Amino acid sequence: MSGYRIPEMARKYIEYDMIQKHTELPHFPEFRTRLLYTFLSRHSTLSSYSELFSLVTSLVQMGLDTHDMVSITNQAKEMKAARSRQLKVLAGDYFSGRFYYLLSHAGHIDLIGIISQAICEANRLKINFYQLMKQLKLTADDYIKQTVEVRTQLYLSFAGFMEESVHSLWPEVLRLFTQCEVLLQEITKSEKAQQLRDSWGYWHIMQQASKEERRHMQAEELDPGKLRSIWLKYKVTVQLYQMLDSCMNQLQDKLHSLDSKELGRELLSIGEPIARYLSTPKALEEI
Template sequence: MNCYRIPEMAKKYIEYDMIQKHTELPLFPEFRTRLLYAFLSKHSTLSGHSELFGLVTSLVQIGLDTHDMVSVTNQAKEMRAARSRQLKVLAGDYFSSRFYFLLAHAGQIELIGVISRAICDVNRLKINLYQLMKQLKLSAEDYIKQSVEVKTQLYLAFSKLMEGTVRRKWSEILQLFTCCEVLLLEISKSEKVQQHRESWGFWHVFQQATKEERRHLQLDDPDPSKIRAMWLKYKVTTQLYQMLDAAVKQLQEYLQSLEPKELGKELLLVGEPFKLYLSRPKASEEI
C-alpha cells in the first residue's frame, strides 16, 4: 500500500495564520479523498497522478464547503464577525483556484474541464436543495439522500476515468462511505442546538411535530431549551446513531465481498473510524 499523505500536502494551501486566527474552516474531506486515492492508485495509467488528483479535488471540496459556511445575510456589525465572513469568501475562492494552477502546471488540462463541470453540478444540486428547504418541501429521508448527492458529486466526476467494472464499484462505494460521513456530521449537529435549521433533526422533528412545535422550529431566534426538548422528545440523536450503525454494517458487508480482495481490505481500514465512533461512550440523551 502506498503512503497516503494528501492531508499533509494540503496543509501548505490551507494553514494560513490570518485564516486560522480570524475564521473557522470546514473539516478535510478525509474519507472521500482516501477513497479517490485508493482507486486511482490501482489505475493502470493514472496511478502516478493519484496524489495530485486527490489533492486538487480535496482543495476544491474545501473551497466549496468554506463558501457554505458563509452566512446567508450580511448583518454582522461586529468587526470580528464581519472579518470572519469576508475571509470565508476569500478563502473559499483561493482553495478552489489552486486546482487550476496545480493541474495546469502538471499539464492536466482535460481534468480542469472535468472538475469545473463538476463544480457547476454541485452548485446546481445545492440550489435545488436550498429551494426545497426554503419551501419546507423536504422529508428527513430526502435530506440525507440529497446531502449525500451534494457531497459525492465532485468525486463522481472521476467515474468516467475509472476502468472496467471498477467504475460502478467506485460510485457505489463512494455513496456508502459518504452516507456514513453525513450521518456522522448529523450526530454532531444534533448536539449543537444553534445548527438545528441545517440538520436532519429539523426535518425529522418537523414531520412529526405539533402545530405549536412547528411554529417554534421556524422562528429566527428560537428558545434553545425548547429545541433541545423537542430533540429529546423525538429521539433525534438516538435515531441517527441507529441509522449510522445500519449504514456502517451495509458498508462492511459490501467491502467484505469486494473484488479484488486487496482493495476491499484497504477500504475496510479506511472505514474503521466509523466503527470506532459507534463503540465510544454516547452522550446521555434518552438512551
Template sequence: MDGYVVPQLAKKNIQYDMIQKHTDLPSFPYSRSRLLYIFLNKHSTSSTDKISELYTLVTSLIQIGMDTHDLVDVGEEQIEMKKMRTRQLRVLAGDYFSSKFYHLLSQAGQIDTIHSLSHAISEVNRLKINLYMKMKKFKLSAEDYFQHCIDIKSQLYLIFTNYMDEMLQKQWPDILVSITKCELITEEIDKMNQIQIKDLRGSWAYWYILKQATSEEKEMLKKDSCNKSLIQSVLLKYNIKVKLHQMLENQWKDVSEKVNNIKNENIKNELEKIGQPFISYLSASKV
C-alpha cells in the same frame, strides 16, 4: 497505503496565518478523499501514485473551498467588525482554495480534468440552490434533505469514475455513496451538540422533527430564534441521537457487505481503515 500524504499536502495549501487567526475552516473530507485515492491507485506504481495523489489533492481542495463558502453566514445584515472580517475571509479563502485546482492541474497538463471538475462544480452549485430553495419554502422531507446532501457531497468525486479500472468503475459509485452516507450521518450526530436553531435547520434532524412535530413545535422550529432548552427537549422527545446511531449502524452494515464483494484485498484493507471513525462512533453509542 502508508504513502498516502494528501491531507498533509492539502494542509500546505490551506494553512495561512491570516485565515487561521480570524476564522475556522471545515474539516478535511477524509473518507471520500482516501476512498478516491485507493480506487484510482489500484496498481500502485510511482507514476500512478503521483497522478492519483494529484487528482485527490485538487478534489479535496475544491471540496474544502466549497465547504468554506457554506460556513458564510448571510443571515445577519448588521454585524460587528470581527464577524464581518470572518465572513470576508471565508469568502476569499473559499475562492482561493477552489481556484488552486486550476493551477495544479494546468501545471501537470491535465486540461480535460480541469473541464470535468469545472462542470462538476457548476453541478454542485445547481444542486445547492435547489436544496436551499426547498428549505426556504419548507418543502422538504428528511429523506429528501438527506439525498440532496449525498448528491452534493459525492458530485465532485463521481467524475473520476471513467479514470478507474473497468471493474472498479462498476463498484465506485455505489461504494462512494455508501461511504458518503456514513460520513453525513456522523456529521449529523456532531450537529446535535450545536443546538442553535440556525445550526439545527441545516440538519436531517430538523426536517425529521418538522414532519413529526405538533403544530406548536413546528411554529417554534420555523422561527429564526429559539430557546436552546426547547430545542434540546424536542431532540430528546423524538430520540434523534438514537435514530442517527441506528442509521449509522445500518449503513455501515451495508458498506461492509459491499466491501466483501470487492476482490482486491488491498482495497478491502483500505476500506476497513476508512471505516474506523464510523466504528468508533458506533462503539461510543454503546458505552
C-alpha cells in the same frame, strides 16, 4: 495505505496564519479523498497521478465548503465577524484557484474541464436543495440524500477514469462512505440540539411534530429548554446513531463481498474510524 499523505500536502495551501486567526474552515474531506486516492493508486496508467488528482479535488471541495460557511446576509457590523466573512470568501476562492494552477502546470487541461462541470452540477444541486428548504418541502430522508448527492459530485466526476473492474463499485462505495460522513456530522449537530434548517433533526421533527411544536421550531427566538424537550421527544440523536450503524453495516457487507480481498481490506481500513466511533460506550448505548 502508508503512502497516503494528501492532508499533509494540502496543509501548505490551507494553513495560513491570517485564515486560522480570524475565521474557521470546514473539515478536510478525509473519507472521500482517501477513497479517491485508493482507487486511482490501483489504476494501471493513472496511479502516478493519484496524489495530484486527489489533492486538487480535496482543495476544490474545501473551496466549495468554505463558501458554504459564508452567511447569506452581510448584516454583521462587528469587525471580527465581518473579517471572518470576508476571509471565508477569499479562502474559498484561493483553494479553488489552486486546483486550476496545479492541473494546468501539470498539463491536465481536460481534467480542469471535467471538474469544472462537476462544480457547476454541485452548485445546481445546492440551489435546488436551498429552494426546497425555503419552501419547507424537504423531508428528513431527502435532506440526507441531497446532502450526500452534493458532496459526492466532485468525486463522481472521476467515474470515467476508473478501470472496468471497479467502475460500478466506485459510485456505490463513495455514496455509502459519504452518507456515513454526513450522519457523523449530523450526530454532532444533534448533540447540540441544533435547530437550524441545515440539520436532519430539524426536518425529522417538522415531519412529525404537532402544529404548536412546528411553530416553535420556526420561531426567530427559541426557548432552549423547550427545544431540547422536543429534540428528546423525537429521539433525534438516537435515530441518527441507528442510521449510522445501519449504513456502516451495509458498507462493511459490501466491502467484505468484493472479489479483490486486498482492495476490500484497504477500504475497510478507511472506515475504521467510523467503526471505532460506533464501538464507544456512548454510541453502543444509543444503538
